[in-house]
Amino acid sequence: MNIENSFTETVIQNFGFPASTELGVKVPKKTITDNTSLTSNDKQLIKDVLKSLVWRFTMKPETVNIPVFEGGVHQYKEIAVLHVKVKSNSKTKQLCKLLHQQIPYPTLLFVDWEQEVAISLADKLVNQADSTKLTIEHQYDTGWLDKKNQQTFYSEFLSDLRFDHCSVLSLYDFYTSVIQKLNFLEAAKTTGIYSDKAEEDLTPLLAELNGLETQLTQIRNKIKKETQMNTKMRLNVEARKIKLAIEEIKRQIA
Known part of the structure; x- marks a missing residue:
C-alpha cells in the first residue's frame, strides 16, 4: 500500500496502530452505494463528497491482544479504522454519520482533506428491535485540524491520540478512551486547556x-x-x- 505524505497520514502513523492490525483494503464506493437501504440523498452525498475509502486497520482478537466486549446494548467484537478522503470540507459530518451507519462495527474514521484531518467516532448500541443491527446514540467529531493550529491544546490532543495512551481492558474500553480524548479536546476549545484528568463522561x-x-x-x-x-x-x-x-x-x- 502506497503511503502518502499528508497531515492525516502523519496523525495515523503517530497513533501507532500495531502492525498486526494493518489491513490496507480499498473499499470501492460501489460497495456502499449498492446498499438498498440508502436513499437517493445518501447516494448523492457519497457521490459529491467521498473521494476514496481505505480500511486501514482492523482491531479484533485475531489481530490484537484486546478482549471483545459484549454486555447489554454494547457489542464490541471488532473496531474498524478507516482512512476517508473527501473532495471538499463541507458535509463531512453527514458523510461520517452515513459511514458509521453502514459499517456494522464501532468505527474510527480519519477524514482527509488537503492538509487537514478530522476524526470521527460514534457510540453504537444494539438495536432492541433487531439485534443484528446497531443504532448510533451519539457521534463525536473533532472538526478540522491542521499543522497551523496555534493553540497548545491542539498539539496536546494529537500527542495524546496514541494507541499506547488508550485502555486495552477491552475493545469497548479502547474505543471509549478515544472518545474521551475527543471530549477533552472539545472541552479545551472552551477552557483553552487540554486536560486528561476528568474521570466522568463529559x-x-x-x-x-x-x-x-x-x-x-x-x-x-x-x-x-x-x-x-x-x-x-x-x-x-x-x-x-x-x-x-x-x-x-x-x-x-x-
Whole structure:
C-alpha cells in the first residue's frame, strides 16, 4: 500500500496502530452505494463528497491482544479504522454519520482533506428491535485540524491520540478512551486547556453546553430584531440566565 505524505497520514502513523492490525483494503464506493437501504440523498452525498475509502486497520482478537466486549446494548467484537478522503470540507459530518451507519462495527474514521484531518467516532448500541443491527446514540467529531493550529491544546490532543495512551481492558474500553480524548479536546476549545484528568463522561455536559450556546445565539438575534422594550427586557433576562448556566458548565469541565 502506497503511503502518502499528508497531515492525516502523519496523525495515523503517530497513533501507532500495531502492525498486526494493518489491513490496507480499498473499499470501492460501489460497495456502499449498492446498499438498498440508502436513499437517493445518501447516494448523492457519497457521490459529491467521498473521494476514496481505505480500511486501514482492523482491531479484533485475531489481530490484537484486546478482549471483545459484549454486555447489554454494547457489542464490541471488532473496531474498524478507516482512512476517508473527501473532495471538499463541507458535509463531512453527514458523510461520517452515513459511514458509521453502514459499517456494522464501532468505527474510527480519519477524514482527509488537503492538509487537514478530522476524526470521527460514534457510540453504537444494539438495536432492541433487531439485534443484528446497531443504532448510533451519539457521534463525536473533532472538526478540522491542521499543522497551523496555534493553540497548545491542539498539539496536546494529537500527542495524546496514541494507541499506547488508550485502555486495552477491552475493545469497548479502547474505543471509549478515544472518545474521551475527543471530549477533552472539545472541552479545551472552551477552557483553552487540554486536560486528561476528568474521570466522568463529559458527553452530557458538552451536549448541554452546545445547546445553551445555540439558545443564547438565538435569543441575541431576537433582541437585535425586537422593537418592543418590555419584550427586549424579558429576552435580556433570559440571556443572562443562560450565560450563567454556560459559565457553570465551563467551571465543571475546566
